[in-house]
Amino acid sequence: MRVGVPRETATDERRVALVPDAIARLDGITVLIERGAGTAAGFPDEAYEAAGAELVDDAWQAVDGVVKVAKPTEDELGKLRTGQLLIAFLQPLTDRELVERLTAAGVLGFAMESIPRTTRAQPMDALSSQATVSGYKAVLLAAESLPRFFPMLTTAAGTIAPARVLVLGAGVAGLQAIATARRLGAVVSGFDVRPAVREQVQSLGAAFLDLGVVGEETAGGYARELTPEEQQRQMQALEERIPDFDVVITTAAIPGRPAPKLIPASAVERMRPGSVIVDLAAETGGNCELTRPGQTAHIGGVTILGPLNLASTMPTHASQLYARNVSSLLAHLAPGGELKLDWEDEITAGTCVTRKATPT
Numbered sequence: 001m002r003v004g005v006p007r008e009t010a011t012d013e014r015r016v017a018l019v020p021d022a023i024a025r026l027d028g029i030t031v032l033i034e035r036g037a038g039t040a041a042g043f044p045d046e047a048y049e050a051a052g053a054e055l056v057d058d059a060w061q062a063v064d065g066v067v068k069v070a071k072p073t074e075d076e077l078g079k080l081r082t083g084q085l086l087i088a089f090l091q092p093l094t095d096r097e098l099v100e101r102l103t104a105a106g107v108l109g110f111a112m113e114s115i116p117r118t119t120r121a122q123p124m125d126a127l128s129s130q131a132t133v134s135g136y137k138a139v140l141l142a143a144e145s146l147p148r149f150f151p152m153l154t155t156a157a158g159t160i161a162p163a164r165v166l167v168l169g170a171g172v173a174g175l176q177a178i179a180t181a182r183r184l185g186a187v188v189s190g191f192d193v194r195p196a197v198r199e200q201v202q203s204l205g206a207a208f209l210d211l212g213v214v215g216e217e218t219a220g221g222y223a224r225e226l227t228p229e230e231q232q233r234q235m236q237a238l239e240e241r242i243p244d245f246d247v248v249i250t251t252a253a254i255p256g257r258p259a260p261k262l263i264p265a266s267a268v269e270r271m272r273p274g275s276v277i278v279d280l281a282a283e284t285g286g287n288c289e290l291t292r293p294g295q296t297a298h299i300g301g302v303t304i305l306g307p308l309n310l311a312s313t314m315p316t317h318a319s320q321l322y323a324r325n326v327s328s329l330l331a332h333l334a335p336g337g338e339l340k341l342d343w344e345d346e347i348t349a350g351t352c353v354t355r356k357a358t359p360t
């Protein structure tokens with residue numbers, strides 16, 4: 001089987017779908033890597049060659065499949081052929097048009113967002129691996145913007161109180177943010193609507209913030225979307241509690257839905273000058289009413305960061321983890337380099353979002 005790894009063309013995308021180490025581990029698969037594909041992530045062409053990949057000018061030509069990070073652009077869509085395998089973040093829940101076009105083209109599309117959140121699929125779970133990166137980086141961004149220390153310091157010039165950090169949404173990114181903020185010495189609280197999370201937050205040494213709102217977990221492990229009344233109650237409770245914190249990191253998300261609004265503008269008004277909000281849900285509209293996706297807003301002395309694609313800002317490790325996810329999926333779909341698709345298998349069936357329509 002021949003698999004192509006193209007250079008990512010999306011703006012600010014510095015990751016690459018396979019790194020040299022992952023290529024060396026692929027059994028029965030020849031990898032064609034586009035020249036320069038790994039450069040921005042810190043993996044030079046020579047490292048790929050040494051790992052056994054073929055360097056090419058166009059990784060979409062003469063391959064059975066293409067693996068990449070971002071969904072294909074208009075130009076790239078035109079290069080795909082019927083029966084070809086495509087593995088990427090295809091955004092199947094939010095980009096129906098792409099799904100329809102890939103289906104019409106007969107492309108065998110596997111979406112990295114659709115990997116089931118099960119123990120067996122853990123090595124392929126790219127949402128988790130990339131959320132780990134963004135949760136960590138969110139804390140570093142907050143620390144950089146905060147005009148205060150994170151840790152408590154006792155110095156000859158006086159004692160500095162530790163920063164108080166609140167993490168809203170304690171899934172993979174949120175738990176990583178809690179752990180990172182703790183390592184930097186902050187006093188951390190966390191909140192999530194899924195009841196099971198309380199213990200996970202506490203086991204990281206953070207306090208669980210009781211807002212009096214308890215949601216449910218769906219069969220897939222995700223949170224159910226709150227009703228408008230529950231959401232209203234959550235916003236009111238947060239408005240009361242938010243002025244206690246120097247940093248608020250928000251990560252709340254419901255797959256395929258706009259980000260739930262947690263922080264009303266009125267709560268931002270009550271925060272102390274110098275406080276920082278890092279809104280990791282900016283990509284789907286933001287958890288704070290005042291977030292401007294992709295920008296930094298300064299409102300009444302409060303800094304609100306709405307970073308997009310944070311994982312791409314740490315491309316070496318983000319790519320290393322993503323490559324492990326992709327190569328595990330490849331090995332699952334094509335053991336020994338031969339495509340063997342078992343539609344009874346929950347990983348194969350759950351992750352495949354487009355394929356050639358079979359005549360009935």
Ligand code: NAD
Binds near residue numbers: 168170194223226251
């Ligand atoms: P996500 O990115 O979809 O959402 C982030 C968090 O926001 C979730 O914890 C969710 O409960 C929370 N949230 C949603 N609405 C909220 C609201 N109104 N207020 C506060 N919080 C809100 O989630 P994720 O990080 O991708 O994780 C989803 C689930 O998958 C979690 O249960 C996680 O533990 C589980 N998971 C399981 C495995 C596995 O078993 N292999 C691997 C990874 C994740």
